[in-house]
Amino acid sequence: MSTNSYPPVFRHLSPTEPQPSASASATPSPPLSNGAAAIEIPRLDLQKLERERLAVACREWGVFRLINHGIPSALSAQLLNDARSLFSRPFDSKEGMFKEPITYFFGTPALSQTVQNLNWVEGFDVPLKELQKQQSGDRGAEKDPILQRYRYSLEEYGKHMGRVARELFETMAEILALDPDRRQTYLSESEGVLRVYRYPRCSESDKVLGMDVHTDSSVVSILNQDGVGGLQVFKDGRCVDAAPAADELVVNLGDMMQAMSNDEYKSAEHRVAVNPKEERISLCYFVFPEEKGVVVSSKYQPFTYKEFSEKVQEDIKTTGFKVGLERFRKPE
Ligand SMILES: O=C(O)CCC(=O)C(=O)O
Numbered sequence: 001m002s003t004n005s006y007p008p009v010f011r012h013l014s015p016t017e018p019q020p021s022a023s024a025s026a027t028p029s030p031p032l033s034n035g036a037a038a039i040e041i042p043r044l045d046l047q048k049l050e051r052e053r054l055a056v057a058c059r060e061w062g063v064f065r066l067i068n069h070g071i072p073s074a075l076s077a078q079l080l081n082d083a084r085s086l087f088s089r090p091f092d093s094k095e096g097m098f099k100e101p102i103t104y105f106f107g108t109p110a111l112s113q114t115v116q117n118l119n120w121v122e123g124f125d126v127p128l129k130e131l132q133k134q135q136s137g138d139r140g141a142e143k144d145p146i147l148q149r150y151r152y153s154l155e156e157y158g159k160h161m162g163r164v165a166r167e168l169f170e171t172m173a174e175i176l177a178l179d180p181d182r183r184q185t186y187l188s189e190s191e192g193v194l195r196v197y198r199y200p201r202c203s204e205s206d207k208v209l210g211m212d213v214h215t216d217s218s219v220v221s222i223l224n225q226d227g228v229g230g231l232q233v234f235k236d237g238r239c240v241d242a243a244p245a246a247d248e249l250v251v252n253l254g255d256m257m258q259a260m261s262n263d264e265y266k267s268a269e270h271r272v273a274v275n276p277k278e279e280r281i282s283l284c285y286f287v288f289p290e291e292k293g294v295v296v297s298s299k300y301q302p303f304t305y306k307e308f309s310e311k312v313q314e315d316i317k318t319t320g321f322k323v324g325l326e327r328f329r330k331p332e
Pocket residue numbers: 111195197211216223225230231270271272282283284
């Protein structure tokens with residue numbers, strides 16, 4: 001199979017045998033055999049959200065699966081399938097494939113914790129607010145019908161993500177009894193970001209990662225994945241496969257939620273393994289506080305998300321690593 005759709009840095013480790021078609025279905029592959037422990041990530045139902053189970057998942061895991069979230073299966077399937085087809089276009093065409101504000105990247109997306117290792121991933125970055133601001137005429141500016149459709153579907157999907165994030169956040173905020181005024185600025189769902197990823201095949205799946213271990217900087221992140229698998233989360237130092245299941249989302253708490261909850265809730269460490277046989281597609285939504293909203297916590301100095309992310313970028317540039325929340329921790 002040709003790898004001309006792959007960024008050149010990935011081609012030398014890309015097996016060229018035909019790709020099994022299973023990746024397009026929701027049938028999960030067997031779990032990755034890398035010692036990941038067989039304990040189960042909690043599963044919650046958005047239609048009857050049980051507060052105590054949500055609190056336990058947030059405290060003990062910082063990650064949970066979500067069912068009955070109301071996202072039409074057909075919309076998810078279309079976004080994942082169209083992504084597969086867009087990413088399989090020649091590499092040279094991808095940079096300029098979409099018009100603003102959607103941008104293409106490969107290697108190291110902004111939220112990664114370290115820039116020392118090349119992440120085996122490529123993606124499109126979709127800032128939802130800018131996408132919505134465009135006049136519908138502009139949005140249809142792509143001549144290519146698949147791209148046009150894709151933009152509209154991303155916008156539609158973004159609204160669903162905002163709805164799910166808002167509902168989860170409000171429930172968490174009530175459980176934590178967060179200050180009602182402050183809470184107003186803690187979630188800006190319309191300014192969320194979608195990232196559409198493809199993890200290329202890689203023959204050295206024991207050495208290379210699709211995404212290095214990290215915590216997300218968000219309030220929450222909501223992941224939708226195809227049937228291939230690869231996401232792994234860390235629980236008390238053990239690595240657990242977040243194996244895909246049809247119509248299930250995976251929700252991660254990010255650093256902002258950890259700070260807002262005074263460390264009661266966890267920003268879960270996670271990473272993505274690569275697969276030698278199959279490419280993997282995932283779709284991730286990240287939501288942050290309002291730009292001017294000050295996060296107030298008993299454990300950390302007050303900060304805005306802007307200050308936090310600037311510090312993260314500065315640390316990555318100077319040390320190669322994301323230090324994250326520890327930069328803001330109050331002395332004991
Ligand atoms: O693709 C995935 O499964 C996870 C991506 C991720 O962790 C991230 O973008 O922060």
